[in-house]
Amino acid sequence: MDRQETIDNLLDHYEHPRNHGALEDADVVIPGGNPSCGDVVTIYLKVDAAADTVERITFEGKGCTISQAAASILTELVEHKPLAEIDAMDFNDMIDILGREVVNTRPRCATLALGTLKSAIHKYRSDRERAV
């Protein structure tokens, strides 16, 4: 994608967010916040325990275009993915996925959703360990 296509893609996700809203039967609900521009994203995660994959993921939030578009893009990207694969995702990967040329100066906004999702997975595992 060239720069304009990258911007158009981000705007499309911002204006028409995918997987947006609360998830009633989520295993984990976790909020994340961004100090540089006041963005907030709450991740709702339901895990397929047998396969250890993402069964369903949604988000709610408010804030700048990049943070909200990134959450939308991430939810599309990780649905049905193994949790281990998300563990291995690097914040730099997320910046590349979104379009480094456009989001490079706002890394916190770009990686807020991924960081929050990683925290959600961590909490999911902690909760399961406690339940055993």
Next chain:
Amino acid sequence: MTSYAHPEVLVDTDWVAAHLNDPNVRLVESNEDILLYDQGHIPGAVKIDWLAELNDPVQRDYLQRAEFEKLLASKGISNDTTVVFYGDKNNWWATYAFWVFKLFGHKDARILNGGRAKWIAEGRELSRETPSYPQGSYSAPERDDGTIRAFRDQVRTHITQGGTALVDVRSPQEFSGERTHMPEYPQEGTLRGGHIPTAANIPWAKAVKEDSTFKSADELSELYGAQGVTPDKDVVTYCRIGERSSHTWFVLTYLLGYPKVRNYDGSWTEWGNGVGLPIEKSYQG
């Protein structure tokens, strides 16, 4: 009713609408959200990204003269261009860009009163087309850090002297030390909470009305004067990184005509992390 000291620095939406095709006028949008411009902007406006374009990428400082000249020329701005800034959040970032332009002495800089919000609220046209202008010709002096910019050690002296005023434009929670960032923003980045001794707390957004336009000169004069921030004093404004306080700097300098106002851009992220710097903290939690 008293008029603004320098009414020529404010333009309204009708004025902008009438000058959309004026080659001597360049509209500059400066927002906190860097993709807001791409969602639609005033036709013909160019964007300035305060972080990527006005700040040095490595050192905590602003761009240097040669970079400033190059930036403005690339936006089709010349020395004699009338630059009208506007942006989101009550022109918060527009006044910040305005202040940086004034560090380099740009002569004719103005603010669209009411900013982006007022233009949109009036149902005026927005465009997604990024305009292209012929390269401008710009020759700037060296950045003047002595007239409208204050540094930490100067502030340290400032608070010990008579005839001075210090304005903390942050939220009351930041001022008291309860928070180190605005309410609803996660708290990090500064090791200590509180405020610089002697500061008066006058949150920056008190200077604007609900429609994002500035309050009247009389209202502004009362707002600042009631807390001892008067035109006879040497005034320094500060916030967290110097952007909210650029808004108050603009109000005091251009709307009220205070002769000596400086913006301490190091602000709380420098002072609240500084070793041995005096802090007052009223929050006891």
